[in-house]
Amino acid sequence: MAGNLPVLKPGSTLGILGGGQLGRMLVMAAARLGIRSHVYSPEPDSCAFDVASEKTCAPYDDDDSLTRFAKSVDLITYEFENVPADTADFLVTNRSVVLPDPAVLATTQDRLAEKNFLIDFGIGTAPFAEVGSEVDISVAVVQIEPPAVLKTRRLGYDGKGQVIVRGDIDAAAAWKELGEVPAILEGFIDFECEISVIAARGRDGSFAAYDPVENIHREHILHRSLVPASVPAAVAKEAVGIAKKIADELSYVGVLTVEMFVVEKDGKHQLLVNEIAPRVHNSGHWTIDGASTSQFEQHLRAIAGWPLAKPRLHPTDHARPTPKRNNCRPLGLSPGEHRLNLRLIPRKRHEVRRVIELPPKPTHHIPIGLPQRMSSPLIVVVRKKVPKRAGHLQPHGWHGQPGGHAGQHRHHPGFGRHDRLMGPA
Secondary structure: HHOOOOOOOOOOEEEEEEEEEEEHHHHHHHHHHOOOEEEOOOOOOOHHHOOOOEEEEEEOHHHHHHHHHHHHEEEEEOOOOOHHHHHHHHHOOOOOOOOOOOHHHHHOHHHHHHHHHHHHHHOOOOEEEEOOOOOHHHHHHOOOOOOOOEEEEOOOOOOOOOEEOOOHHHHHHHHHHHOOOOOEEEEEEEEEEEEEEEEEEEEOOOOOEEEEEEEEEEEEEEEEEEOOOOOOOOHHHHHHHHHHHHHHHOOOOOEEEEEEEEEEEEOOOEEEEEEOOOOOOOOOOHHHHHOOHHHHHHHHHHHHHOOOOOEEEEEEEEEOOOOOOOHOOOOOOOOOOOOOOOEEEOOOOOEEEEEEOOOOOOOEEEOOOOOOOOOOOOEEEEEEOOOOOOOOOOOOOOOOOOOHHHHOOOOOOOOOOOOOOOOOO
16 A cells, blocks of 8 residues: 555655654654654653754644644654554544554554564574463463563553563562553563664665674663674574564565564574664664664665665764774763763754763764763664674573673563663663
């Protein structure tokens, strides 16, 4: 159906559901392509409002406001996957064009539906079991040997809506702590590293992907992304293939991100999908300065019916190549460990960059949205060389600290969704 839609032309107006940092970056990317933006968000302090041509601040269930919004735009997209299904259905019912197709949300908003979708198409995940009653939780603990994590099927991020389970007693208490809502119990796994593939699928089925990104987390929040990921070439190729298979099976249009864990089994590397994010992603912010086309422009190209760009990694002055991962030190260390200077540098088109200076004075420019609800900036390293791309991977611990054997840091895939620094990731 998407292939039969008229191509979006410069001068058209794009509607964006959600007004967080990702919405803001979409607005700025659209402006560079000559496309106006109308942002719809229920939050008065939405940072995307500051740069949009038009804005509507109203609840997602306000039919009158949604109708006016729909009539003012030529195409609608969303910056996060938890747009209420009723909102998306209402817009489609009123003959609005919404891309990615809201039908995708039925899969990605529900952890159980997403896991079953992946399993049906032969894509590996962590072991899991459905929990909908006290009986279910007792059975699940037997099926999924603790330690494990009980997660609500819907919503929940940054560690919210999730409780660690270490035995039968924990399981019953966890079920009550979550409010006895539909959930899944996921088993812990040993992993060597976490990666994400940011890819785009066009209206015509064309596909393009960025180099897989290696992600490190702190306190369940994405803390550092390294590009390209230090995985063997065969693993990187397989990861991109999995992302393509998912996009094709969903008949997806736009940018999506697939988060995966690299595990070792019987001496071979295996990929397990943690989750699908049907949108642009925090682990792709490096593409603004570190690639030939940003993830935001690529998303716009895909939904507008334009040819997809061929994303190429190109280190620039704004994202200096760092041969070794330890060259970029994380934020939040004790005062004696490094010197940290932050300053804001105005850029054209209302863009603001936060500049991080670390001894021996490498400078990393980190693209961010403006500061309503701003948390610590994400550190991104664009690497000219990958440490031993073929061969054994060095495992990471709870907070991405290198060292040890994989068995020493048994970790659940995605405990605490890391995808929201300010709004969605």
